[in-house]
Amino acid sequence: MFRIMTVPKKRISARFFSCILLFVIACAITVYVLYNPPYPGVADQGDFQRVMGVAGLLMDADSDSYFFRYVVKEYDMVGINPLRLAGIIPTTSMIYPIAAAKLICLTAGMNVFNTHILSAVYCLMYISSILLCLNLLEIKKESTFIFCGLISLFILLDGNYLIWFNSLYGEPMMIIGMLIFAASCLYLIKSEKPGIKELALLFFSSLLFIGAKLQCISALPLVVFIIVRIVFAKKEIFHIGKTRLYVFLPAILLIYYCGGIYVDLNNTCGKDTKYNSVFYGILKNSENPEKDLEMLGLPADLAVEAGKHAYLPAEEYEKYVPWSEITEKEFYRKISNIKLLKFYILNPRRLIKGLEYTASQSFQTQSFLGKYEKGAVSGYTYEFKRFTLWSDFRNGYFPKRLVFIIAFAAAVLSVSVFEYMKHKSDLRYRLKIELFWVATGIGLLQFPMPYVGNGEADTAKQLFLFNFIFDILVIAACVSVFSVIGKISLKSKTGIRRQ
Known part of the structure; x- marks a missing residue:
């Protein structure tokens, strides 16, 4: 009886100590990367305005000259529409951490919004979510848990991830x-008696993810699938009645929310991405631009702008200047995402070439945007080398080829399928693997999106989520290898003892 009671206590205390250790290490890394002078960040390339407009922030007029080159950390604060915070008006989910950072700034007596406060909010959310996922995976062996935690911190807290937090x-x-x-899904999988609270948490977390950026909307079908899958797999023990109603009603609201974000952003940045996808994508390396335009249902004389993106000075264009009246009439009103998808379906070789170009831009989480405030360093610099061992290694040594990406993903997924088949009677284990498949699927869907939806413009930056999920596959592969080595070592020791 004594032994039965003390073993769990030892296990709990060991796991608690491991979590505290990982938390301290994570905090030390983030402090070194973000809060060590000169303070790093990422300069604006014109993306901030659509966030500031809904989050209640204003940029100083002089800050326009800092674009691409220097970080701006302070912004004026104005009110936020409460309907946006309540989700009634679909808005980027960034509004919530920004609102929290604004509240901290006001409480501290600051007259301006400081992105250093926002980065601290992000860091707390990020570190907490990593540790939550690690705990909810229910890794039994302490050595495997510690190894998984350390390699996760080494990869996911890389400086070229953290630096974006100060922006x-x-x-x-x-x-x-x-x-x-992911943590919300794992919590629902683990929960013995899930109810409305767990389900509400899951749907709110899905809003945080899907609403982060326009490109995340492609993950909506997979997000809805895994939610419905988990709920219906555990419907016998769900602590609520009318399970179908409680699942499908929030799913419909989630679709509405994402649709609102899509319509809002599609009318602004969507125009630039469509311009890039055609002129800087399909037409850029086309052997017959006029024929391609005919397939898209567009006028043939648009070919004069082939190879140009939407961010050139107006005088660089022959006729169809982005956002101009004639471009609105002859291009924007006639092009659609469906037409773009149809073009690549009918021209698979062009799609493969585009994916090969995308692969050549993969594994880069760094950028050529300025990394410091004006005056903090001697001049403009895009170089940043604080705790970037992993991203430097990945960028320098991972083959940037489509065949490598496919082969690696296939190898990791094959192992997961084997594990899935081996644990037929363990529902919780199988649901975790299905969640892993969904995460992988989200990453793979992210891969073709930059080229199909934006041509060759800003490809590396738009692969940010793909790179992150690929890193998760790397972590999974490393932990699997570590676990296998541990089992082999244990068997060899057992064999020696028997002899």
Whole structure:
């Protein structure tokens, strides 16, 4: 009896100590990367305005000259529409951490919004979500748990991930939202008597992820699938009546929310991405631009702008300047995402070439945007080398080829399928693997999106979520190898003892 009671206590205390250790290490890394002078960040390339407009922030007029080159950390604060905070008006989920950071700034007596406060909010959310996922995976062996934790911190707290936290880009919210959603799914899988609270948490976390950036909307079908799958797999023990109603009603609201975000952003940044997808994508390396335009249902004389993106000076265009009246009439009103998808379905070779180009831009979480405030360093620099061992290694040594990406993903998924088949009677274990498949699927869906939806413009930056999920596959592969080595070592020791 004594032994039965003391073993769990030892196990709990050991796990608690491991979590505290990992938390301290994570905090030390983030402090070194983000809060060590000169303070790093990422300069605005024109993306901040659509976030500031809904989050109640204003940029100083002089800050326009800092675009691409220097970080701006302070912004004026104005009110936020309460309907946006309540989700009645679909809005980027960045509004919530920004609102929390604004509240901290006001409480501290600050007259301006400081992105250093926002980065601290992001760091707390990020570290907490990583540790939550690690705990909810229910790794039994302490050595495996510690190894998984350390390699997760080494990879996921890389400086080229953390540096984006000191900015108004949507990249931090994407990866934080995904981890929080994964943690919510794992919590629901683990829960003995799930109810409305667990389900509400799951749907709110899905909003945080899907609403982070326009490109996350492609994950909506997979997000809805895994929610419905988990709920219906555990419907016998669900602590609520009318399970179908409680699942499908929030799912419909989630679709409405995402639709609202899509319509809102599609009318602004969507125009630039469509311009890039055609002129800087389909037509850029086309042997017959006029024929391609005919397939898209567009006028043939648009070919004069082939190879141009939407961010050139107006005088660089022959006729069809982005956002101009004639471009609105002849291009924007006639093009659609469905037409773009149809084009690549009918021209698979062009799609493969595009994916090969995308692969050449993969594994890069760094950028050529300025990394410091004006005056903090001698001049503009995009270089950043604080705790970037992993991203430097990945960028320098991972083959940036489509065949490598497919082969690696296939190898990891094959192992997971084997594990899935081996644990036929363990529902919780199988649901965790299905969640892993969904995460992988989200990453794979992210891969073709930059080229199909934006041509060759800003490809590396738009692969941010893909790179993050690929890193999760790397972590899974490393932990699997460590676990196998541990089992082999244990068997060999047992064999020696028997002899």
